Amino acid sequence: MQRMEKQPFVSCDYKEIAVESARLSQYLDAYACFGWQTDREMGDVAGRTRLSLKRDRHILNKTELTRLERQFEACMDSIRALQASIHSRATMASLVVALLGTAFMAGATFAVTAEPPIVWLCVLLAVPGFTGWAGAYFVYRRVFKLRAQRVEPLIEGKRDEIEETCKKGARLLGA
Structure with a gap:
């Protein structure tokens, strides 16, 4: 059995946004510049993609x-x-x-x-x-x-x- 290393707990802020699918890459690139990471990408509805983002609360x-x-x-x-x-x-x-x-x-x-x-x-x-x-x-x-x-x-x-x-x-x- 492998032993898991303990990682320090990081408290995060969460944000969910809906963006036009055609501009998804631009939004992902820009939000990364503000410390946000993609948590998950939800389905495409009516030409819009829902993104779930997170970042360190104490950034x-x-x-x-x-x-x-x-x-x-x-x-x-x-x-x-x-x-x-x-x-x-x-x-x-x-x-x-x-x-x-x-x-x-x-x-x-x-x-x-x-x-x-x-x-x-x-x-x-x-x-x-x-x-x-x-x-x-x-x-x-x-x-x-x-x-x-x-x-x-x-x-x-x-x-x-x-x-x-x-x-x-x-x-x-x-x-």
Whole structure:
């Protein structure tokens, strides 16, 4: 029978988080810089993975590491919001154009159903109506592209901030 060596007891803090599966590696790398270790990884539900983390309760510089951890989480939330804004702005712009097209088509419908029918007004209003419906797709693509170009430097800035935050955390752990 083998004899087990006694290991000193280490009291731990525990934390459970849900992260997007696509960003799992980034979260694991970053949390390691703040002293967290993966306790277990739970299943993937709706594109999100649940992580159970732990770290020594009596870790040095715990307050500063917690502050850096919150800064990292805020940066990740900002990146998520910036990326979502690309799609949402493009969607809103295309919906406005399509709605204007629908308003013109409603006007064209009322013009043709009037007594007597005003055909020239119907045609005049139908052209921008169809243009609005067809143009919504092109507006979406254009706004998406422009917004992505505007947001990309901001996202890169947040990634640089995350890198600096993780470096500070790693330095504190090594100290």
